[in-house]
Amino acid sequence: MAVENMLEISHLTYVFPLSGNLFIKALDDVSFSVRRGEIFGLVGESGSGKSTLARLIMNVYQPCSGRIFYKGIDTADPRAFRQNKGMLQTSRQFIFQDSGTSLNQRMKVEDIVTEPLRIAGRKPDVSYRRTASEALGQAGLNEWYLDRYPANLSGGERQRVAIARALVMEPELIVADEPIASLDASMQAQMVNLFHRLQEEREFTFLFIAHDLAMVKFLCSRVGVMYRGRLVEVAETKELFKNPLHAYTRVLMASIPIPDPRKERGRKIPVYEPDSEELAGELLEAAPGHLVRTGRQDQ
Template identity: 45%
Template sequence: MNKDKILEVKELKQHFRTSKKSVIKAVDGISFDIYRGETFGLVGESGCGKSTTGRTIIRLYDATSGEVKFNGVDVHSLKSKQEIKSFNRQMQMIFQDPYASLNPRMTVKEIISEGIDIHGLAKNEKEKTDRVHELLETVGLNKEHASRYPHEFSGGQRQRIGIARALAVDPEFIIADEPISALDVSIQAQVVNLMKELQQKRGLTYLFIAHDLSMVKYISDRIAVMFAGRIVELADSEELYSNPLHSYTKSLLSAIPVPDPDYERNRQRVVFDHDSYNPEGATLREIKNGHWVLCTEEEFKKMK
């Protein structure tokens, strides 16, 4: 794998104050790197902080503390309009809900060409139209779709439009925030295959956020498992599946259904006790090369 870091996240925290003056620690001090050209999977249950992580990286939220460096520059220190505009072009997001993320009053052409207009990427109307048509064909739609409105498309087609919109400004890095969770299972594989194909052709880097471990394994080079605002395990995709070490990772993996009736009848679920889990004194430690686990000194010695 290319060891050129495109993204460095260090001790990132995202805390929200509620109306009752309490603090929700959505992201509580996480660190990881993403290398150019790879797909980094971020997995966990709803409410674990994975989407908040993605939104903080792309500056939809200001970080409470910590650092996010993209191509060596701290994104939360960008001040000038020009710097922010350049960053917004290099990093794009594909959203979870293909129904809510497209403006129903805009045609497909208007939706896709918004970024082209903002960044001045077309000299004239004809060049812009040609670019939109090319993007539609790139994501498996056709140019006749450009004049239609979002309500005329299925969920899978809308997500393709969302991908075309993200690609319109030629980004280097795409955050895909649960891009397939709102789609039928039969359509999910099509969208993931499209993303893999685009990655190879365009040299893209992905942060792929999801709660479905089976699909994440299929697309990711490395996977980080997140629980209650912290990363509990991080390893290469194959290593994580074949040798899970944290009890939470084991419970997630044991819940993946297998198309084998005999196996399913006798399957042993690993139950993770959310309420009694206490990560006090635990830090992310490297058990073996590239395999990190949130554990105490004592647990670390046992795992080694």
């Protein structure tokens, strides 16, 4: 594996069994890599497999087939996972949409933020309180929050506490599954700025999952577009916006809201009509670094 790749996903497939012989193919032959220190955006409509992919990467689920390399370690191999468990649990952190709501209600913010350090048996150089205060500060909250409980915080504040909790471990990789979807538009913009700044300061690798393209445009260096369990296009963000090749990507772009309500009102949002040929094809390089599932791309 090339050293510059923090994460390398290869031919990943995942199936949810339903009753009887029924099953859902949530991921179908997904391959891509995330470079060290980049912010990679993963977008796609609801049900396209984004959360399933995040959970596989974080070892919540075991893939049906395919491999996941994190810093060269095949984390989907149970033996390699067991051998590196401690490192994997600290150097990778997961933030999800409801991270804020799943905080322990009985714990003070200070203890919530420093709990991962205690679990990992890691004593900070300074006091736990100071460490919590610094992590909160990075997530945009002052020390006044240290003695408060989650029930007394707003949704945005709780989500920031969850982010501080992830940061305290000084992760090398953060996988964030729609971390700001539950927040209002102005808070979302603030949080995107915060992620941007934090990533620059801390230089972690960031896999950022979102429903739509509006946020990834600002935040991400590269983007992968998912549709029904398959990756249909991967490109540098600028290239993707300038030259979207897959019909589904074009529909996603057309559905980004226009800030002008008059224009927005009269706008017709196109719908993607799945094309089996287009979806079944291989992910091939159409231009340097720009991959797309082949088929008809000329409409």
